[in-house]
Amino acid sequence: MTAPGQEKLVISGLHAAVDGQEILKGVDLEIGRGEIHALMGPNGSGKSTLGYCIMGHPSYEVTAGSIELVEADGTRHDLLAMEPDQRARAGVFLAFQRPMSIPGVRLADFLRHAVTNVRNPDRKEGQELMPMRDFRSELKAKMADLSIDTEFARRYVNDGFSGGEMKRAEILQLAMLRPKFAILDETDSGLDADAVRLASQSIARIGGAEMGILIITHHEQLLEHNIPLRTHVMLGGRIVESGGPELAAELHKRGYERIRAAYPEAAAAERSLQDAATSNAPHPVTA
Amino acid sequence: MATGLHPSAGDSSTIAIGTGDAIGDINKYDFRTDSPAVFKARRGIDAGIVAQISEMKREPAWMRDFRLKSLEIFNSKPMPHWGGDIAVNFQDIFYYLKPAEQQGKTWEEVPDAIKKTFDRLGIPEAERKFLSGVKAQFESEVVYGSLQEDLSKQGVIFTDTDTAVREHPELLREYFGRIIPPTDNKFAALNSAVWSGGSFIYVPKGVKIEFPLQAYFRINAESMGQFERTLIIVDEGAQVHYVEGCTAPMYSTESLHSAVVEIVVKKHGRCRYTTIQNWANNIYNLVTKRAMAYEGAMMEWIDGNLGSHLTMKYPAVYMMEPGARGEILSIAFASAGQHQDAGAKLVHAAPNTSGRIVSKSISKNGGRSSYRGLVRVEPGARKSRSSVVCDALILDDKSRSDTYPYIEIEEQDVSIGHEASVSKIGEEQLFYLTSRGLTEAEASTMIVSGFIEPLVKELPMEYAVEMNRLIELQMEGSVG
Numbered sequence: 001m002t003a004p005g006q007e008k009l010v011i012s013g014l015h016a017a018v019d020g021q022e023i024l025k026g027v028d029l030e031i032g033r034g035e036i037h038a039l040m041g042p043n044g045s046g047k048s049t050l051g052y053c054i055m056g057h058p059s060y061e062v063t064a065g066s067i068e069l070v071e072a073d074g075t076r077h078d079l080l081a082m083e084p085d086q087r088a089r090a091g092v093f094l095a096f097q098r099p100m101s102i103p104g105v106r107l108a109d110f111l112r113h114a115v116t117n118v119r120n121p122d123r124k125e126g127q128e129l130m131p132m133r134d135f136r137s138e139l140k141a142k143m144a145d146l147s148i149d150t151e152f153a154r155r156y157v158n159d160g161f162s163g164g165e166m167k168r169a170e171i172l173q174l175a176m177l178r179p180k181f182a183i184l185d186e187t188d189s190g191l192d193a194d195a196v197r198l199a200s201q202s203i204a205r206i207g208g209a210e211m212g213i214l215i216i217t218h219h220e221q222l223l224e225h226n227i228p229l230r231t232h233v234m235l236g237g238r239i240v241e242s243g244g245p246e247l248a249a250e251l252h253k254r255g256y257e258r259i260r261a262a263y264p265e266a267a268a269a270e271r272s273l274q275d276a277a278t279s280n281a282p283h284p285v286t287a
Numbered sequence: 288m289a290t291g292l293h294p295s296a297g298d299s300s301t302i303a304i305g306t307g308d309a310i311g312d313i314n315k316y317d318f319r320t321d322s323p324a325v326f327k328a329r330r331g332i333d334a335g336i337v338a339q340i341s342e343m344k345r346e347p348a349w350m351r352d353f354r355l356k357s358l359e360i361f362n363s364k365p366m367p368h369w370g371g372d373i374a375v376n377f378q379d380i381f382y383y384l385k386p387a388e389q390q391g392k393t394w395e396e397v398p399d400a401i402k403k404t405f406d407r408l409g410i411p412e413a414e415r416k417f418l419s420g421v422k423a424q425f426e427s428e429v430v431y432g433s434l435q436e437d438l439s440k441q442g443v444i445f446t447d448t449d450t451a452v453r454e455h456p457e458l459l460r461e462y463f464g465r466i467i468p469p470t471d472n473k474f475a476a477l478n479s480a481v482w483s484g485g486s487f488i489y490v491p492k493g494v495k496i497e498f499p500l501q502a503y504f505r506i507n508a509e510s511m512g513q514f515e516r517t518l519i520i521v522d523e524g525a526q527v528h529y530v531e532g533c534t535a536p537m538y539s540t541e542s543l544h545s546a547v548v549e550i551v552v553k554k555h556g557r558c559r560y561t562t563i564q565n566w567a568n569n570i571y572n573l574v575t576k577r578a579m580a581y582e583g584a585m586m587e588w589i590d591g592n593l594g595s596h597l598t599m600k601y602p603a604v605y606m607m608e609p610g611a612r613g614e615i616l617s618i619a620f621a622s623a624g625q626h627q628d629a630g631a632k633l634v635h636a637a638p639n640t641s642g643r644i645v646s647k648s649i650s651k652n653g654g655r656s657s658y659r660g661l662v663r664v665e666p667g668a669r670k671s672r673s674s675v676v677c678d679a680l681i682l683d684d685k686s687r688s689d690t691y692p693y694i695e696i697e698e699q700d701v702s703i704g705h706e707a708s709v710s711k712i713g714e715e716q717l718f719y720l721t722s723r724g725l726t727e728a729e730a731s732t733m734i735v736s737g738f739i740e741p742l743v744k745e746l747p748m749e750y751a752v753e754m755n756r757l758i759e760l761q762m763e764g765s766v767g
Contacts, residue, residue, distance in 0.1 A: 055718075055722045056722070057718055058714060058718065059714070083721065083726075083727070084718060084721040084722045085721040085722075085723075085724050085725055085726050085727070085730075087722075088721070088722055088723055088724035089724050093722075093723075094722055096719065099719060100713070100715050100716045100718075100719040102716060102719070102720065102733065102734060102737050103737055103738070103740075104736065104737025104738055104739070104740030104741065105733055105734070105736065105737035105740070110720070110723070110733065113724075113725055113729065113733070114720075114723035114724045114725060115724075117723075117724035117725060117726075117729075118723070118724040125726055125728060125729055126759075156737065156740075157737075173723065177723065177724070
């Protein structure tokens with residue numbers, strides 16, 4: 001799908017499990033740098049799991065398939081062989097749906113460390129960080145560009161942040177780390193319409209020809225300023241259909257009934273996953 | 288400009304330790320320098336040794352008698368049966384060493400071996416600047432000290448306690464051993480018998496010292512106990528911040544450190560006492576610290592404990608008159624083979640007194656940290672308020688944390704609060720940070736630094752930097 005000679009993130013036949021429960025059942029996806037892809041699908045279809053697998057969350061076990069970075073000259077890098085920090089240094093970024101708070105650690109201090117590592121992939125622990133002056137002026141410019149108050153950088157990472165503030169902090173990190181490939185996991189969830197529009201605009205400013213973006217979302221508003229090259233629909237742990245922007249609009253208006261009817265096997269997988277989740281619950285839910 | 292007594296904030300060349308290029312150079316904390324001990328007492332403790340120490344110091348009779356009486360008390364008291372396991376052979380310790388005949392008056396007069404030691408502590412170029420206002424205890428005595436002229440003009444006394452005994456007997460006789468009498472506990476009695484060195488500070492009425500006074504302590508003789516004795520008197524409306532820091536070299540045999548720190552803060556005075564101690568892993572650090580705060584006075588202890596085999600330390604504030612305030616902030620870091628039994632004590636002895644204890648502990652690699660604290664409200668101390676918050680962070684399954692909060696309230700009309708939490712570094716937090724390019728070790732260190740940040744930000748700039756470097760050192764090799 002992607003043009004030859006373009007650097008890309010390639011996911012093939014990916015199966016993944018949590019606590020022995022298979023969630024992803026063969027995912028294939030290619031994203032080229034500079035492309036925007038949207039990933040939609042009902043809750044529990046495996047969208048966030050895909051994001052975690054790309055980033056290397058230790059609770060998610062990849063049981064089959066591959067995730068690779070393929071350079072323009074065809075050189076392949078196996079992401080699955082890398083720790084999360086190595087993946088970040090290789091140019092992969094995940095904006096979390098629910099970012100963790102790190103009390104006592106200022107956003108600016110954390111970000112300076114992260115930026116230093118990501119821009120100097122061979123840096124050893126304990127070596128100098130990016131000069132404070134350079135970092136500050138860059139951070140200040142980025143914050144102004146994204147209409148974020150500079151006071152924000154002095155706050156502790158996600159500690160006491162509102163939902164909207166957390167998402168803005170994620171977008172700021174995206175802007176500073178400038179990854180080759182970014183997965184944005186429901187960056188619009190919990191935001192009001194104005195905040196979604198702002199987020200959409202911010203992402204459009206940050207992205208461009210150098211960044212491949214996978215936008216995981218339930219809504220099409222986030223795509224307003226980020227027209228996806230392809231929209232993919234996930235159901236029961238697989239991508240069952242891909243299309244243009246009209247697909248996102250259809251799903252947003254009509255939901256997933258047509259998809260479920262069209263792909264009964266994936267719909268069955270979805271039901272069995274839901275049943276497993278219910279039977280694993282601490283208190284049995286009666287129907 | 289009255290800033291000669293402390294390194295200016297942000298001037299990293301004058302940071303006490305950790306200014307070397309390689310932050311991770313653990314060897315820096317494991318070195319010895321051969322220094323000529325002019326007088327070397329024999330091992331063990333008895334009336335003969337105690338009298339000899341007093342004689343060496345040419346002390347007046349009252350101090351010699353105080354020492355001998357304290358020895359009797361020490362001998363009569365049993366070992367504490369709580370806290371940690373104290374395996375110290377009192378007859379196997381040197382109780383007194385004198386590194387040089389005279390206390391250095393100028394930098395040139397300071398013995399080369401001692402200069403070398405300060406070099407290794409990471410003060411390569413700026414020794415003079417650094418030391419110009421520092422009371423540095425080397426072995427058992429203060430070997431170098433100088434006092435800013437403007438301070439002495441204001442009547443401030445800042446000297447080693449031995450000198451104070453000779454030069455300020457009236458103040459010493461009034462306060463020495465009055466806040467912590469030798470009968471207080473076995474180790475206070477031991478210190479009272481064999482004490483040596485430490486700092487004496489007197490701040491006269493209404494004098495506010497705007498910059499921290501600093502001291503540097505260090506053990507440097509094998510199997511040697513260090514028993515410094517510090518006395519601080521803050522007169523009415525006066526103000527001082529005293530900073531004591533310590534790294535100790537590592538030795539193979541057991542070593543005992545047992546200090547006594549007594550502080551009096553008079554009406555509307557303010558005193559803050561900041562300590563960061565990073566002892567070698569074989570040191571028993573058994574310290575008694577107590578302050579008495581009078582009407583409207585404020586006493587703050589900020590206490591960081593790293594290293595040592597066993598630390599038992601519970602800085603106390605006795606609020607003696609209405610409106611007195613006491614605050615104790617403490618950080619403990621226990622790693623393999625270490626037990627930090629640290630805490631705090633607040634005694635409300637008058638109405639309208641208020642106190643606060645914030646304790647943070649980190650246990651790692653089999654280390655054990657315990658919070659042990661007492662809040663006591665005496666009868667009649669109406670409208671007293673105290674709050675205690677202790678948070679523990681446990682880094683792995685081998686490590687341990689305990690909380691022993693004691694609350695004794697003999698008055699109805701009071702407000703006392705206690706909160707405790709124990710947490711572990713979460714996999715989700717680590718994943719979040721590593722997904723941004725931090726290694727797992729860097730991520731853990733960052734989480735730990737964040738955990739203690741509320742206390743570290745109370746430290747003077749250079750000590751905050753030092754504290755963070757010590758934490759980095761402690762965290763090295765903790766992951767993978």
